[in-house]
């Protein structure tokens with residue numbers, strides 16, 4: 001049997017993609033819309049407070065294209081908290097004007113392929129900050145789920161840890177060359193959702209997503225073993241931008 005890479009887990013993640021029912025939103029009267037916006041504002045405020053108290057983090061993006069209109073990405077300490085916030089949001093008036101487009105459940109994950117292995121990693125503040133990250137509020141987000149292939153000839157899970165480490169090193173080198181341009185958060189979802197990982201990238205220049213993902217396609221681990229789901233790309237929604245988006 002091959003050795004599983006050791007992983008460290010941090011906060012649980014929910015990527016909640018919604019589409020807006022524009023005809024219902026337009027048909028609502030001014031009072032109803034104002035009430036819905038006020039409630040939405042209170043939720044955003046609550047999520048900001050949780051982020052300030054370091055008990056989680058939330059980022060809100062508009063999605064370009066027809067797959068969804070808005071992404072709420074939440075990180076929380078437990079699945080119960082994610083479930084509670086999802087249910088609370090579903091009970092809001094604003095949520096009645098949205099439909100569920102897609103969701104993804106996972107947990108922030110670091111693997112030990114390139115770790116130095118000294119001491120208790122969770123006691124290291126840099127590692128803690130990567131396991132419990134405050135989500136960047138970059139101009140753009142890119143999310144997609146992925147697997148590592150399990151075909152007869154190309155089965156990631158049948159390779160030795162040394163072979164996998166070698167490929168992950170090359171992967172990490174490409175990734176690091178985008179330092180300062182793209183920030184990645186890898187969330188593991190084996191046993192939690194339909195794919196093995198969620199890849200969430202943040203960048204101020206969306207073109208860097210294309211450059212990075214394209215460059216990685218030529219790297220062995222992506223070229224031979226990468227299988228990808230749908231890509232979602234979007235633009236930051238802070239409160240004024242969200243209000244502007246919902247304004248008729």
Ligand code: 76R
Pocket residue numbers: 005111113114115146148168171172174175176178179182183184186197199201212213216217222226
């Ligand atoms: O430097 C380190 O300590 C981390 C090295 C590293 C690991 C272990 C790393 C770096 N990644 C790791 C693990 Mn990654 N990553 C992806 C994708 O589109 C594709 O081809 C793949 C999607 C991107 C774009 C990306 C970017 N990475 C992983 C894993 C888990 C694998 C496992 O455990 O088997 C997946 C699924 C994955 C996928 N990677 C980086 C990046 C970037 C930008 C970096 C550098 C980040 C940094 O240094 O902060």
